[in-house]
Amino acid sequence: VVPVLTVDGPGGAGKGTISRLVAERLGWHLLDSGALYRLTALAAAKHEVPLDDEAGLAEVARELDVVFRAEGDATTVLLEGRDATTTIRTEQIGDAASQVAALPAVRQALLKRQRDFRQAPGLVADGRDMGTVVFTDAPLKIFLTASAEERARRRHLQLQEAGVDANLSSLLKEIQARDARDMQRSVAPLKPADDAITLDTTRLTIPEVVDRLTELLTE
Template identity: 35%
Template sequence: MYDGRGFHLIIAIDGPAGSGKSTVARMLARRMGFRYLDTGAMYRALTWKAMQKGVNLNDENALCQLMDKTSIEFHQKDGNLHVFVDSVNVTEEIRLPAVTNNVHYISNAPGIRHRMVELQRKLAGEGNTVAEGRDMGTVVFPHAERKFFLDAEIEVRARRRYGEFKPSDHGLSYANVIQDMEIRDRRDTTRNNSPLTKSNDAIYIDTTDLTIEEVLNLILKEIRFIVKT
């Protein structure tokens, strides 16, 4: 099993929703020619399938059995990362509000997290990887060559997330978004299994007043000694 100490390089990026980690991770991977591992999408993918199959989201055994029979894959298409569940492209579906509201059932299940960590390490073992999520530097890749923790004021994070919604999603108000984000932050930081936290050796970046390009440049400066960009 790949644990972050093998031949391939791992850049781990953690942080709460809206901190900019997904966008930065995608850009960084593209700039460096690395694989991009969106671990949050993996939990969303399983959530989507569980909802499609009518699996009880409180039944960890049933969820684990479902995951054991589920294939989650990433494929690059037209310069974008697409998520496939059992060969079905679910890239759009896993971002729907219904999935977002239920993903915590999946991410809080210890048996699921154990299986996800194994799969994430396996995927990273296939090549140099930029991995982003909430426990990359603390649990999944504790020996990553570089670790970053991105954060921002919650009002800014909520504004960013609100701006990502499609016009058809705008039944949700900014107040709804910030309330949901507060709940999600509390769940992520207080769960017993792999809570969102900054590892001691991670570089903290406050993105509140920074552009994505500025954040990317800060990260590139920190990793210039281990890769040629």
């Protein structure tokens, strides 16, 4: 069977960056499952499907026409043939994504699509329920955390680098609200798998975390 490394945790813990770097180092495929929820939210807005229409949103998720195109160390995301790489990264889409992600029919609709990413020689799967639902048999499951303050600070820095004005304290509030929604929802709530290793990255650098994960994989 093809090995999977699952990397779950709250937003801003560094999952995206860490998962990409580990996948690059190993030459493995990468699944950014959050992008699928973000794309579902964006496609729903495009097709004017309201955020409380569960069946309609599940249909949008099932029909999602998306291509992930790797270009060097960046990935371009195409939705219905159009570049959606930066559009899906806004706070507004992130918020809508977390709302559609709370709907069981939407999660069900995205299940097979996520599992199809499991291809040789291996997969790094980044998300909230990679270890608890999607790849329960993964040989290594990591739960990445960091304090909410640190995660807000990182998000702030990221936005500044992208030239986006943002307010640190409102970012912190948004992160806390998103955490609460992700942890309290009844389907696939955000929590470490029973067999996951929890890594707090608050005081770790990105290379330190990448090294730690590659070490764990070869142990």
